[in-house]
Amino acid sequence: MKILIKSGRVIDPANNVDDIRDILIDNTRIARVGKGLNNGADKTIDAAGKIVMPGLIDMHVHLREPGREDKETIATGTQAALHGGVTTVLAMPNTIPAIDSAENARLIASIIRDTARIQVLVCGAITKGRLGEELVDLARLKKEGIAAISDDGSSVDSPDILFKAMKKARELRIPVICHCEDKTMSAGGVMNLGANSTRLGLRGISNESEYKRVQRDLSIAQRTKCSVHIAHISCAESVEIVAKAKKKGVKVTCETAPHYFSLTEEAVLDYDTNKKMNPPLRTAGDRDAVRQGLADGVIDVIASDHAPHTVAEKEIEFDRAEFGVTGLETEFGVSATYLVHTGLLDWAGLCRKMALNPARILGIDKGTLSAGSDADIVIVDPDAEWAVKIADFASKSRNSCFLNERLKGKVIKTIYRGTVAYSAD
Amino acid sequence: MSEPVTWNKKDLLGLEYLSAQEIAFILDTADSFKEVTTREIKKVPALRGKTVVNLFYEPSTRTRISFELAAKRLSADVINIAAETSSIKKGETLIDTGRNIEALKADIIVMRHNYSGAANMLARHLNISVVNAGDGWHEHPTQALLDIFTLREKLGNIEGRSVTIVGDIAHSRVARSNIWGLTKLGAKVTVCAPRMLIPVGIEAMGVSVTNNIDEALKEADAVNVLRMQFERDEQGAFPKQMEYFKKFGITEERLRRAKPELIVMHPGPINRGIEMSSEVADCPQSVILDQVTNGIAVRMAALFLVSQARDIKNEDPH
Numbered sequence: 160m161k162i163l164i165k166s167g168r169v170i171d172p173a174n175n176v177d178d179i180r181d182i183l184i185d186n187t188r189i190a191r192v193g194k195g196l197n198n199g200a201d202k203t204i205d206a207a208g209k210i211v212m213p214g215l216i217d218m219h220v221h222l223r224e225p226g227r228e229d230k231e232t233i234a235t236g237t238q239a240a241l242h243g244g245v246t247t248v249l250a251m252p253n254t255i256p257a258i259d260s261a262e263n264a265r266l267i268a269s270i271i272r273d274t275a276r277i278q279v280l281v282c283g284a285i286t287k288g289r290l291g292e293e294l295v296d297l298a299r300l301k302k303e304g305i306a307a308i309s310d311d312g313s314s315v316d317s318p319d320i321l322f323k324a325m326k327k328a329r330e331l332r333i334p335v336i337c338h339c340e341d342k343t344m345s346a347g348g349v350m351n352l353g354a355n356s357t358r359l360g361l362r363g364i365s366n367e368s369e370y371k372r373v374q375r376d377l378s379i380a381q382r383t384k385c386s387v388h389i390a391h392i393s394c395a396e397s398v399e400i401v402a403k404a405k406k407k408g409v410k411v412t413c414e415t416a417p418h419y420f421s422l423t424e425e426a427v428l429d430y431d432t433n434k435k436m437n438p439p440l441r442t443a444g445d446r447d448a449v450r451q452g453l454a455d456g457v458i459d460v461i462a463s464d465h466a467p468h469t470v471a472e473k474e475i476e477f478d479r480a481e482f483g484v485t486g487l488e489t490e491f492g493v494s495a496t497y498l499v500h501t502g503l504l505d506w507a508g509l510c511r512k513m514a515l516n517p518a519r520i521l522g523i524d525k526g527t528l529s530a531g532s533d534a535d536i537v538i539v540d541p542d543a544e545w546a547v548k549i550a551d552f553a554s555k556s557r558n559s560c561f562l563n564e565r566l567k568g569k570v571i572k573t574i575y576r577g578t579v580a581y582s583a584d
Numbered sequence: 585m586s587e588p589v590t591w592n593k594k595d596l597l598g599l600e601y602l603s604a605q606e607i608a609f610i611l612d613t614a615d616s617f618k619e620v621t622t623r624e625i626k627k628v629p630a631l632r633g634k635t636v637v638n639l640f641y642e643p644s645t646r647t648r649i650s651f652e653l654a655a656k657r658l659s660a661d662v663i664n665i666a667a668e669t670s671s672i673k674k675g676e677t678l679i680d681t682g683r684n685i686e687a688l689k690a691d692i693i694v695m696r697h698n699y700s701g702a703a704n705m706l707a708r709h710l711n712i713s714v715v716n717a718g719d720g721w722h723e724h725p726t727q728a729l730l731d732i733f734t735l736r737e738k739l740g741n742i743e744g745r746s747v748t749i750v751g752d753i754a755h756s757r758v759a760r761s762n763i764w765g766l767t768k769l770g771a772k773v774t775v776c777a778p779r780m781l782i783p784v785g786i787e788a789m790g791v792s793v794t795n796n797i798d799e800a801l802k803e804a805d806a807v808n809v810l811r812m813q814f815e816r817d818e819q820g821a822f823p824k825q826m827e828y829f830k831k832f833g834i835t836e837e838r839l840r841r842a843k844p845e846l847i848v849m850h851p852g853p854i855n856r857g858i859e860m861s862s863e864v865a866d867c868p869q870s871v872i873l874d875q876v877t878n879g880i881a882v883r884m885a886a887l888f889l890v891s892q893a894r895d896i897k898n899e900d901p902h
Contacts (some may be wrong), residue, residue: 354785359598360700360721360757363784429708430701474709475677476699546675 495568
């Protein structure tokens with residue numbers, strides 16, 4: 160099967176391409192990229208007026224399977240990914256059981272093999288049960304194909320254990336993803352600490368509880384020379400600390416999520432639990448620092464932190480509601496709206512944050528449109544406006560913080576390994 | 585002439601959400617209901633045929649009784665649900681509980697809840713009226729309204745007056761509602777507490793902050809003394825009781841240094857010898873029992889107005 164994507168504006172920063180080109184797909188791979196390609200395709204997709212980019216790579220998602228199939232499954236989560244233009248995800252290990260052993264890694268691998276609709280890479284845990292006490296057998300997890308390790312949702316409190324984990328991870332060349340939160344400072348908190356948490360009578364989570372831990376983790380990274388990736392940066396101080404560490408030569412990359420550059424804590428003022436996440440939405444100053452960090456290149460990656468929850472876990476009192484929001488289906492639209500249409504990033508810049516950089520961090524041969532690479536491609540309409548509606552979600556859950564928001568920039572087609580796996584029309 | 589003030593809110597969730605005119609309108613309505621409470625037959629038919637459900641997730645005697653009496657004096661049927669142990673433990677969500685009460689064709693839910701924002705959430709999901717009887721640390725609007733009603737009765741007006749609130753500001757919904765109400769009506773509000781009990785950024789609500797009680801009382805026309813809930817000190821933020829009394833307790837000696845006509849208020853129940861001395865609690869400037877009496881008139885006004893707003897909304901074809 161040969162598919163020709165005709166006359167689209169091809170964005171491929173790995174090859175310095177931002178131009179009108181045709182792309183010829185031969186089975187699962189990209190055969191040629193060029194002008195005026197014409198030869199013998201079985202099917203032609205007219206992409207005139209559209210943007211054609213590498214399929215997005217979201218390196219921070221919670222697919223909930225195994226264990227919480229009531230929230231999401233690998234099948235529904237990866238279908239949601241296709242709706243969002245995402246063709247590769249990194250699944251976080253806070254499943255039940257956690258991905259902390261070869262056996263559990265094989266368990267999730269078999270579900271992925273049977274049900275995933277896109278490429279699902281697995282992030283293993285750093286410690287047994289993600290409890291921060293006993294290191295997992297990293298070498299065995301690596302053999303099972305683990306792409307990175309993280310105790311996501313928890314920070315490894317013991318500097319000694321984290322040091323050992325990073326040393327081992329460096330030997331094995333596994334990236335370590337750090338969830339930075341000092342729970343002795345944030346415990347009980349449900350929103351950003353400040354005048355608004357006081358006004359609402361809610362317990363706050365300080366910036367300090369995040370950035371102090373970023374600082375600590377980076378100092379351990381520096382000592383061990385391990386490659387680390389800081390998850391979901393939300394505040395100005397964290398951006399600054401990462402910028403300084405990069406200047407010093409620490410092997411650090413970091414990500415933020417779309418809600419941190421689009422929303423502020425003001426969104427919580429009516430106790431909307433769909434705006435409750437960890438780290439919390441911060442002040443306008445923090446949001447602006449995150450935007451600047453994206454523009455400056457301090458923040459390498461945009462990842463959704465897709466965290467589906469059931470209605471019974473979300474439509475309850477703010478204090479009792481689970482942390483987290485879904486994001487796979489909205490991350491492209493939100494990023495286009497708040498970063499590209501505002502002029503903070505160009506399309507190539509967005510493509511780096513959402514495809515090329517995650518591929519490089521995870522060491523996978525994706526995120527580009529080079530001839531010979533996997534035909535994972537997304538076609539988007541850069542100017543199409545759309546409203547976020549529950550009825551359109553493929554995810555099992557609907558706890559989006561962008562419900563009913565109008566976005567500019569829409570996924571039209573998602574091609575995974577040469578097959579049109581999602582089509583908006 | 586300005587526009588005549590009307591009331592069109594089906595819920596009373598907090599004073600943050602009301603304009604100065606709306607607050608004054610409740611107080612004026614309460615004035616006329618207060619007259620009812622002095623009659624020999626203390627009952628009017630304003631809510632006859634209506635059902636008020638007191639849904640209390642936290643134990644409360646005085647607020648619940650005050651709401652119950654207010655509803656009964658308006659001729660409503662009243663049901664009390666002490667929910668703190670029953671439904672939450674069975675796993676029914678608050679919204680489901682509310683929807684069940686709505687399905688029983690009740691008209692108003694008066695809710696006390698231990699979580700901030702619970703009343704806001706319930707009101708968003710229901711068509712019937714919700715009156716917040718205290719949610720977490722957030723708001724306790726009828727308490728603040730009765731405090732302000734009492735102040736207005738004693739002082740004549742609120743604008744330009746100085747009111748000091750003393751005690752555990754961080755965890756107090758009474759403080760927050762009073763701050764909103766008083767500042768909207770043009771009063772100058774000072775909060776006074778040990779440093780650990782002053783929440784971050786409280787100044788943004790338009791108040792001055794001090795840790796010195798004598799300074800806080802110097803210019804004050806009234807002092808509202810909050811109950812210190814030592815039993816709830818989960819974070820060890822409270823000073824020892826005797827130390828608190830020494831530094832922040834209202835005593836006759838401190839009153840002597842304040843304005844002679846300083847009004848002393850307390851939402852109750854009083855810890856005598858901790859927040860204030862017994863002498864102060866019983867002194868002529870103390871209006872603590874007037875507050876209790878006024879609470880009924882204020883709650884009658886609240887129940888009456890939200891019910892009326894909902895009736896008007898239901899008649900509106902749009």
